[in-house]
Amino acid sequence: MKLQGWIIYNGSLPGTKFLDFAEWIQAAAARKYSQTTIYKNNELLSFLSTDLLKLLKEDMNSLPDYVVFADKDIYLANQLESLGVRVFNRAEVIQNSDDKIASYQQLARQNLPIPKTIVAPKVFTNVQVDTDSVNLAIDQLGFPMIIKEAFGSFGEQVYLIHTKEELVTCVQALQGKAFMFQEFVSSSYGKDIRLHVVGDQVVAGMKRQAANDFRANVSSGATMEAYDPTDEERKLAISAAKALGADFAGVDLLFGPNNRPIICEINSNAHIRNMYDCTGINVADFIIDYILDTINKN
Known part of the structure; x- marks a missing residue:
């Protein structure tokens, strides 16, 4: 049938x-x-x-x-x-992947390596900036630091902050939105790895490199090249996808100190054309094989 x-x-x-x-x-x-x-x-x-x-x-x-x-x-x-x-x-997987704060909480529960993160308290608009939270973030993370909105795509809602003045301005602008203060992983400036996980395997990988940006999004002009991940990177990407319960996902890894991988984010609906253009691997074939095998087993 x-x-x-x-x-x-x-x-x-x-x-x-x-x-x-x-x-x-x-x-x-x-x-x-x-x-x-x-x-x-x-x-x-x-x-x-x-x-x-x-x-x-x-x-x-x-x-x-x-x-x-x-x-x-x-x-x-x-x-x-x-x-x-x-x-x-599944709906829950998409929801937790879309909400980066929820993603990091899931990953932290599994003791997986992520940047140090402080979740900003929920506030409504037109209130004074909570200086206690700002000062605590500075004490814990220092500068430069990342401000990352919980919801966003293509790196457009991620900000590199260098001073307290910039931080206060950014926090003020994000009133009413969910966001986090996050450690800046300087060893991964302008570069990262995208690994596509399907089921229990990494089926394709690429390295992305930006010339003049701390973010490595191809949509913003970063270049890409085929990448053969280490065993440690493969294991981490699979563990990250499983932490969210994903059937398949694009897992982005940062180059941490001493090249130890750190999870940047997980994309439950990662696009696959760039991966094909870069590696010649059609991730769609792996996704469909996994889906049909899963349905036939049940």
């Missing part, structure tokens, strides 16, 4: 990279004779009532055997799981 799948991406975002990811997954599924349908999240509305829970989709005859959820619409992912559909990655 051929398995039927859905691939869901966000229909409101500009550009084509999210649809591109969905199409790569669809092509990989077709190579394994699994038929898939691509949906925008706004084509599948969740309906809730006292005695009914369903999706509003007129031409939908049945639910799929699996869903590849290439989005952060947690409510829709939860709705699918409530209807008995196996979602890759």
Whole structure:
């Protein structure tokens, strides 16, 4: 029996990279004779009532055997799981990956290496900056330090801070948002590793290097090259993905002192085209193999 799948991406975002990811997954599924349908999240509305829970989709005859959820619409992912559909990655995984503070808390519970981090207290807008928190962060982390918003992509919500004045200004600007103070790992300035984990293995890796930025995001101009990780880096990336319960993930590692790896972040919906362009490895094939094997075992 051929398995039927859905691939869901966000229909409101500009550009084509999210649809591109969905199409790569669809092509990989077709190579394994699994038929898939691509949906925008706004084509599948969740309906809730006292005695009914369903999706509003007129031409939908049945639910799929699996869903590849290439989005952060947690409510829709939860709705699918409530209807008995196996979602890759699960809603809880996507939620914890999207929230970097939650990610670091999960990793810290497993005693995995992360930068020293202080979670900023929740405040509402138009209040005076909490100088006690600012001073404590300075005492614990020193300068330069990183300010990182809990929610963000492509390195755009990460700030390198050099002085107390810069820190106060940044904290003031982030009122009402969840963020953290974080140790700056100077040994990894402008460079990091992206390892793609699927199941229990690292299937591809690349090193990213920026010329004039402390961040190493390719979307911001960093270069990339194929990278063969050490055993320690492989083990850490797999442990990081498992700490969040991810079926697959892009795990970003920093070069710590003495080249010991430190976890930077985990991406449950990491794009795969750059990895293919860099390494020639199509991560989508590994993802689909893992999904079909998982469904067939259950």
